[in-house]
Amino acid sequence: MISPPMVIIVTGPCASGKTTTTQLMSNRLKAELINGDNVRNEMYPDIDFITEHPEKLKQVKSKIFALSEKNFTEGKTTITDYVILGEEYLMRFMDRFKDRLVIKVLFPEKQVTSNRDKERECWTSGPEMIEFLYTKFTKLQELIGIENYMDNGAQSPQETADALLNLIENNQKN
Numbered sequence: 001m002i003s004p005p006m007v008i009i010v011t012g013p014c015a016s017g018k019t020t021t022t023q024l025m026s027n028r029l030k031a032e033l034i035n036g037d038n039v040r041n042e043m044y045p046d047i048d049f050i051t052e053h054p055e056k057l058k059q060v061k062s063k064i065f066a067l068s069e070k071n072f073t074e075g076k077t078t079i080t081d082y083v084i085l086g087e088e089y090l091m092r093f094m095d096r097f098k099d100r101l102v103i104k105v106l107f108p109e110k111q112v113t114s115n116r117d118k119e120r121e122c123w124t125s126g127p128e129m130i131e132f133l134y135t136k137f138t139k140l141q142e143l144i145g146i147e148n149y150m151d152n153g154a155q156s157p158q159e160t161a162d163a164l165l166n167l168i169e170n171n172q173k174n
Contacts, residue, residue: 002029002077002165002168002169002172003172004031004075004076004077005071005072005073005074005075005076005077005078005100006072006077006078006097006100006101006102006168007068007071007072007077007078007080007093007097007100007101007102008025008031008077008078008079008080008101008102008103008104008168009079009080009082009085009090009093009101009102009103009104010022010025010079010080010081010104010105010106010164011081011082011083011085011103011104011105011106011137012083012105012106012107012137013083013106013107013113013130013133013134013137014083014113014117014125014129014130014133015113015114015116015117015120015125015130016106016107016108016113016116016152017106017108017116017152017157017160018081018082018083018106019035019037019081020157021081021106021152021157021160021161021164022035022079022080022081022161024157024158024161025079025161025164025165026079028161028165029077029079029165031076031077031078031079032067032071032076032077032078032079033078033079033080033081034064034067034068034078034079034080034081034082035081035082036060036064036080036081036082036083036084037081037082039060039063039064039067039082040060043056043059043060043063044056044060050084051084057084060084061084061089064080064082065089065092065093065096068080068093068097069096072097072100083133085140086136087140087143090103090140090143090144091143102148102168102171103144103148104148104150104164104167104168105137105140105144105148105149105150106150106152106160107137107149107150107151107152108151108152108153109151109153110130110131110134112153113130113134113153114127114130117130137149150163150164
């Protein structure tokens with residue numbers, strides 16, 4: 001069992017399975033779920049590409065951090081699902097939550113992500129964005145740790161959620 005409070009960030013490129021996986025994890029843990037896309041849509045419903053608005057993106061990230069901190073202070077485990085990270089943002093989480101923070105990157109092969117992206121009903125990010133995000137996440141490997149990257153391309157969302165929860169539980173025991 002995962003001992004609260006914890007802050008768990010599940011990130012990765014578009015169509016890597018973050019949203020479905022975090023919903024399953026949140027249900028199992030009875031944890032608070034912060035969906036970064038929902039936060040963005042609540043704050044800026046008319047903006048499709050938040051990356052084109054750096055100040056607004058910074059505000060979205062600050063809101064996600066504030067929600068995480070509020071839940072943590074209240075003794076609740078929080079799971080955050082968001083793609084748009086960066087070194088400064090991650091460092092802020094690392095400095096604040098220290099050993100109560102877990103960051104996991106869903107990182108299936110690019111072709112798997114491209115196929116999933118094309119099959120989505122809601123929206124697609126396109127090959128250029130997928131390539132851009134793979135480059136960004138590759139550069140973050142040293143900070144996050146390669147051991148926190150997971151190729152979930154051959155797994156169902158439930159298998160991914162179970163694997164992540166098992167990894168987190170095992171790490172807490174050590």
